[in-house]
Amino acid sequence: MLKALLFLAVALLAAFPACAGEALSVTFGDDTRSLTAEELLKRPDAATIEIADDVSYHKAMRYRAVPLVALIGKEAAERFETLEVRAADGFVSQIPMQLVAGAAQGGSVAWVAIEPPGEPWPPLPGKDASAGPFYVVWQNPERSKVGTELWPYQTVAISGMQSPAQRWPQIAVDDGLAADAPARRGQAVFVTQCMPCHRMKGGGAADIGPDLGAPMNPTQYLTPQGLRALIRNPKSVRTWPQQQMPGFTEKALSDSDLDAVIAYLGHMAAH
Incomplete structure (x- = not known):
């Protein structure tokens, strides 16, 4: 009886491999496609690419990938003005379409890397799973100043959207604010670097971190020094077993961008 059950289990695993059923959902308006790894790898534009300094693996990586602009x-x-890229863990990147299109003018090039079925990538540092089966990566990210939070791994869905400020007006700074005001620049930094995990006054799509605008803004209960320390190294301020927020180094978030984000948070607290 035991041998029969084992045989049946093996047969089922052979018929339904682990990767079966895993597909990337791509939605633009009323058009939704569900693309498997096998389908993407068979595309004529699939290529082997080199990523010199992979944000998630912290080393050089090689992938089979499809140009993101080609999928769009x-x-x-x-x-559409924005690509909303959702990961399996609830992380949601808001990628400006202009950033993706900029590859044609010599900017950074975005790809959807595909983990080949039966050939798993290595586990991510400190995790027991890889970045697959789908992972948005960038070649030459420095050309377009692509932020570290625009590399969503374990991607499950890509959708065309309006800009975040149009979808969620409550995240926008005052219309009367000067074009060069730090808070206005901070809004842009917040969208790319903070919104993948956080919301602002209910605006946003992620559910990983707390809302940074409601019921209270962090500038209302943290000192400027404490807030800066929290962003640079969260564990230097407070720790708990399920803590997920990574620290933002100066390479990931410059001092001027950090100043702009704090100015934005302060502006939102006052409005």
């Missing part, structure tokens, strides 16, 4: 298509690229 010209019509969708012109129609």
